[in-house]
Amino acid sequence: MxxxxxxxxxxxxxxxxxxxxxxxxxxxxxxxxxxxxxxxxxxxxxxxxxxxxxxxxxxxxxxxxxxxxxxxxxxxxxxVNTARPNHQARHAIEAGVVAELTGYTNCRSEVRYGVEKSRIDLLLSGHPERPDAWVEVKNVTLAEGGQGYFPDAVTERGQKHLRELMAQVAQGDRAVLLFVVNHTGIEQVRPADHIDVRYGQLLRQARAAGVEVLAYRAALAGPDGNPGGRLELTEAVPVNLEP
Structure with missing residues (x-):
């Protein structure tokens, strides 16, 4: 991509x-x-x-x-273009880069769902053995000392998405929060408790409830270190939810 x-x-x-x-x-x-x-x-x-x-x-x-x-x-x-992450995520999933989300044959975007009237970024279906996967994509660009943080401002919308994902797990489906790491200096992703403490609390609650939390890094730079027009996701990075 x-x-x-x-x-x-x-x-x-x-x-x-x-x-x-x-x-x-x-x-x-x-x-x-x-x-x-x-x-x-x-x-x-x-x-x-x-x-x-x-x-x-x-x-x-x-x-x-x-x-x-x-x-x-x-x-x-x-x-910094937040129109890119959903396309990056979809391309990576369909190319088999996101190992946790392989095996699905159908992918739909912006599907309405939930009691809070949300739209899911990606809905995966058609897996022969696993339930549908509701995938919410978030762009990570805030970096401090190699740590990537989300969000970079208080986000009531992001909090709502976590509640919606937990509800999907309760109904028997998969729910996935996928952090697209669009910053070449980030080695690990953490919730930005110092910016939005409620989001951090809900994120930990969501993972405990069965929401899968993943992070994948975008290439962004060419072999010489300069941007080469590459947008594809290339590898997983750790997500640390320790307080």
Whole structure:
């Protein structure tokens, strides 16, 4: 799974109004890019950071550029486009990369479910021996000293998803929380108790109730350490739920 076209490098000037970012291109031109991320992006917008943009020639788009990647520290890259993780997860599952979720023949996206009227990111069915698997995908980009944390801001929506997943387990199905680790500096994923203590509590409760908690790392960088347009998930990383 790769970007369809080479990304354009620039330098971050500022992010503002949540969905906008001003970027200086190598020729000195300043452009405004769409920032497809509703979160706080804590740790992912250093001053004058190297960033990479995708481009669109669609005349109906208001903004030509989309902010995709950022260098958070020398040689460390994160994907900030939250439209990517669901596609990354689906591609990895269908390619057999996520060992825990092999054997399913059907995959549906954005299926309505639950008493709290949620939409599941991926619903897997058709396994000859196992029940349907309800898969909620979360993007992890907050890193501190090799530790990856989720969430990067208080998330009532994320708390709701955990309650919905526990309800699916109670009905006899599989429920899976899949962290897509879109940060090359993360070696382990933990709940961000220091940001959203309730989410951490619910996550531990969910795993105790039978919700499976997985994390898989995205490649993001090429062999020379520079972003090479790679988005595929490549390997599992540990999830540590110790307080």
């Amino acid at each position: 790769k970007y369809s076209e080479p990304l354009l490098e620039g330098r971050l000037i500022r992010r503002y109004k949540r969905f906008l970012a001003d970027v200086r291109l190598p020729d000195g031109q300043e452009v405004t890019a769409h920032c497809p991320n509703t979160g706080s992006m804590l740790g992912c917008q250093p001053d004058n950071a190297r960033v990479w943009l995708s481009q669109s020639d669609n005349p109906k788009r208001k903004l030509k550029y989309t902010w995709e990647l950022v260098e958070t520290a020398p040689g460390v890259v994160a994907c």
